[in-house]
Amino acid sequence: MRVALINPKFRLPIDTRTSPHLGLAYLGAVSERRGDEVRVYDADIEDQPLAEFLHEFKPHLVGITANTPQVKQAWRTAATVKRELDIPIVLGGPHVSVVTEDLDFESLRQPPVDLVVRGEGEGPWIEISNRVDAFLRDQPHFSAQALMAPDLDLFRDVKSVSYKTGDGQLHRNPDGPVIADLDSLPWPAYHLFKMERYTNLQPATDAVPGERSFSILTSRGCPYRCTFCSQSIMPIKWRARSPENVIEEWRHLVRDLGALEIGVLDDSANIRRNRLMRLADDLIANKLNHVPWIFVNGIRANLADLELLTRLKQAGLKRTAFGVETGDEQMIIKIDKHVDHNTIRQAFKNAKAAGIETIGFFIIGLPGDTRETMQKTIDFAIELDPMIANFSMMTPYPGTIVYEQVKQGGRFLVQDWEDYVFFDQKARYEMGDLTAELMEEMYRKAYRQFYWRPKYIMRAISRKDFWLNFSRNVRLAWRTIVPRKEKTELRRAIEAAA
Ligand code: B12
Numbered sequence: 001m002r003v004a005l006i007n008p009k010f011r012l013p014i015d016t017r018t019s020p021h022l023g024l025a026y027l028g029a030v031s032e033r034r035g036d037e038v039r040v041y042d043a044d045i046e047d048q049p050l051a052e053f054l055h056e057f058k059p060h061l062v063g064i065t066a067n068t069p070q071v072k073q074a075w076r077t078a079a080t081v082k083r084e085l086d087i088p089i090v091l092g093g094p095h096v097s098v099v100t101e102d103l104d105f106e107s108l109r110q111p112p113v114d115l116v117v118r119g120e121g122e123g124p125w126i127e128i129s130n131r132v133d134a135f136l137r138d139q140p141h142f143s144a145q146a147l148m149a150p151d152l153d154l155f156r157d158v159k160s161v162s163y164k165t166g167d168g169q170l171h172r173n174p175d176g177p178v179i180a181d182l183d184s185l186p187w188p189a190y191h192l193f194k195m196e197r198y199t200n201l202q203p204a205t206d207a208v209p210g211e212r213s214f215s216i217l218t219s220r221g222c223p224y225r226c227t228f229c230s231q232s233i234m235p236i237k238w239r240a241r242s243p244e245n246v247i248e249e250w251r252h253l254v255r256d257l258g259a260l261e262i263g264v265l266d267d268s269a270n271i272r273r274n275r276l277m278r279l280a281d282d283l284i285a286n287k288l289n290h291v292p293w294i295f296v297n298g299i300r301a302n303l304a305d306l307e308l309l310t311r312l313k314q315a316g317l318k319r320t321a322f323g324v325e326t327g328d329e330q331m332i333i334k335i336d337k338h339v340d341h342n343t344i345r346q347a348f349k350n351a352k353a354a355g356i357e358t359i360g361f362f363i364i365g366l367p368g369d370t371r372e373t374m375q376k377t378i379d380f381a382i383e384l385d386p387m388i389a390n391f392s393m394m395t396p397y398p399g400t401i402v403y404e405q406v407k408q409g410g411r412f413l414v415q416d417w418e419d420y421v422f423f424d425q426k427a428r429y430e431m432g433d434l435t436a437e438l439m440e441e442m443y444r445k446a447y448r449q450f451y452w453r454p455k456y457i458m459r460a461i462s463r464k465d466f467w468l469n470f471s472r473n474v475r476l477a478w479r480t481i482v483p484r485k486e487k488t489e490l491r492r493a494i495e496a497a498a
């Protein structure tokens with residue numbers, strides 16, 4: 001069977017870089033293992049029109065990924081697919097997985113969407129493929145409508161799937177189990193991507209071309225539930241691959257694919273200290289530690305002792321992020337971060353003592369924030385002095401506790417899902433005294449106060465990477481003074497392209 005996996009176009013209103021979609025790379029890998037012929041169409045880097053791609057490849061099944069700001073573009077993409085070919089269309093990804101807000105049904109109400117996969121996709125995707133394939137064998141000239149016929153009800157027992165039968169009825173099957181043995185998964189199928197068209201993962205090592213920059217996932221899930229974090233995909237159950245399994249993939253990335261940097265995308269890689277120690281030892285023993293790697297997504301500060309970080313540094317860890325979020329002692333309790341400021345201070349000290357570069361993630365405009373607490377966040381960022389401070393505008397994603405708080409006591413300023421980006425200068429909600437004006441003022445102030453310090457500037461210009469990316473860095477610095485173009489312009493551009 002021929003299956004196409006699509007990443008709908010959604011470039012952020014910032015100078016973002018592109019990287020292959022790891023979720024689609026996993027889905028492509030399990031489809032290939034099933035015996036399918038697979039193609040990935042990533043609209044962010046593709047120059048072939050979608051309709052042409054579809055007629056050339058003639059897929060029997062299409063899967064489209066969607067996070068929240070991407071979902072409308074996913075619907076438009078689905079409409080294009082259905083216009084060209086009468087084949088089943090499956091949506092998956094973080095947005096459509098939020099059942100508390102019926103977001104699976106929201107997508108199924110779009111005429112071209114037939115099925116939605118909620119949460120981790122590999123299992124249900126293969127189960128859907130098996131059924132479509134079996135149907136196809138009986139009816140080689142099948143239509144999506146025949147496949148979704150209510151009397152057939154072909155997908156009634158596929159776990160973690162929501163679907164629409166031909167009579168327009170929406171169905172939601174129960175959740176399936178999470179993948180218990182991550183070692184059973186194949187490696188992400190990077191060969192399905194036009195790697196030379198990508199840049200690298202933000203904010204990873206600069207100036208490494210996309211075809212030499214790779215991501216890896218050594219664990220899935222996170223046992224914490226911070227109030228602002230969108231955790232619709234990965235369940236609370238944290239699971240890890242064995243060090244042996246990770247090392248095999250790492251070796252493949254370095255030796256076979258020539259990786260010059262590796263971004264570890266785990267939500268919380270350091271939940272089990274001994275596992276990371278083992279991984280570090282194995283990277284050293286297997287002489288894989290010459291390629292720098294980065295914890296892109298942050299590790300838990302309460303589990304980052306000096307001994308562990310020193311070993312990780314020896315194993316090639318170049319840079320790590322920590323989710324700090326707020327500089328206010330009360331706010332950090334309110335957001336269920338389960339870490340205190342002294343622990344965070346110590347984690348940054350440990351990382352620096354181990355010679356590891358640091359990234360701090362901070363949020364401006366958490367519910368309950370005031371001018372004073374947001375100033376404390378800026379001051380704390382300056383005190384911690386990471387190499388990169390990433391201030392995000394609080395964006396209440398559906399399915400999070402913050403979303404509920406805003407629904408109950410605030411006012412959303414977002415007009416539609418396409419506004420759900422947080423590296424923008426626009427406030428996404430207001431609540432009590434926390435006005436949009438105040439959030440936007442503090443957001444700009446955060447970037448100005450952190451980045452326009454003589455100490456920071458001196459350190460930045462002494463780095464080789466800074467000069468390699470000079471024009472990009474100047475552009476970013478300029479944007480801390482001059483506001484970016486309006487989001488509506490971006491939306492118009494996307495719609496025009498669609
Ligand atoms: C790396 C990353 C990025 C990278 C690269 C994104 C990319 N190309 O994949 C960058 C930095 C560019 C990025 C940007 C953004 N990101 Co991001 N990102 C991540 C991160 C840390 C890892 C993604 C990943 O590889 N996961 C592992 C893979 C295996 O999982 P997956 O991609 O979700 O795919 C699985 C399932 O979702 C499902 N699935 C996905 N698609 C499909 C399709 C089909 C057909 C099927 C059947 C199944 C399926 O099956 C897959 C395999 O199990 C996640 C956190 C996380 N834990 O996932 C956040 C995360 C996805 N990002 C998030 C957000 C908010 C953003 C931004 C909107 C932030 C912003 N700047 O405003 C942008 C949007 C960018 C864009 N163009 O769309 C949120 C999404 C929340 C939401 N409701 O949408 C997450 C969940 C973080 C969080 N916890 O809040 N991100």
Ligand code: SF4
Pocket residue numbers: 222223224225226229230231267268323
């Ligand atoms: S912010 Fe980090 S620690 Fe908190 S729930 Fe999300 S992934 Fe887990």
